[in-house]
Amino acid sequence: MITPKIARALVLSLLAALALSGTAAQAAPAVKPKPGYAAPALHLQGMNELDYETGGQSDKLVLLNFWASWCGPCGMEAPMLQALHRELPDTVAMYGINATAYDSERHAREFVEHYGLTFPILMDRNGKATELYKVSQFPTTLLIDRKGVVRERVIGVIDKEDWMARIQKWNQAGKAERAENS
Template sequence: MKRTIVLLFIVVVLTGAAIYQNNDKKEAAMAASSEMKPKPGFTAPALELPDLDDKPLAVGGKKDKLLLLNFWASWCGPCELEAPDLQALFKKYGDKVELYGVNGTTYDKERQAREFVKEFKLTFPILMDREGEATDLYKVTTFPTSFIIDSNGIVRERIPGVISMNEWEDLLEKWIKVEEEKKEKAAG
């Protein structure tokens, strides 16, 4: 009887220790995965998404210009506030910056997303993330979330939430200048 109790006690202690160690590993893995967000200095995930006409467009990777990538949803109040600014930025910087809006379609309704584009008269490319691949790869957990990606495909800024038009202009001017200096050095 004592032997059974001792064995049972040992099994309970070992099980408790195994659960404790496994939870530590799980917490460490979750902490590591949250740190793996595309962040400044790291390569932006590359993928293709369809636009509103179902033509695929490449996101990430090397490009000729700076890329402003904006994740949004039609039900998102802050996205409504930001939409006119993004359209104004596209008109002002369209020759120096590519601007793609990525609709978090897995969290939205496509019909409502199309109505949002019409309502705000958005003329920059709108990509549909129907499978949630881009949202997952870019670790987007809130809308809007934007990224400024340089011509080498490196994330330079991660912008959660809405910022003012002046802040947008300051950020874009800063990275446009960096891109121009890079081109001048390459030209020689």
């Protein structure tokens, strides 16, 4: 039986989820970090209890996906992100960043297990990474080049083919630049 107190909590949770979740890819206001700007460095603990650092130069493109377990669009895109991770392990270092400050670790773990995610899941327990990257809607995904510069910022869900094209574009740009410098 749902008591009035539980019903009120469910309604408030639903309203919060709707306010924070993106339902389709859309143009984001020009906030830093935005394309063309250096990606801020992150130091977060993973769901696997290992420490992870991002930022600066990398031998791969980096994809950061900010998500929450209660975000419907995040669940829609999770299988696609797993497929990208499986298909492009030598091209893209992928990290899921759970907005743990606005989620629960138990629900985050259930989400990861449900979707079979095998890429590192970082826990933003204090909300600092979400704040640093100016994330106000979930999912928000950033593609960062090998020099540590944000190249793409997507709010909401886009399909796998669109991500593949964006990844290929920046991967080719990086290869061309490395060839010029050698």
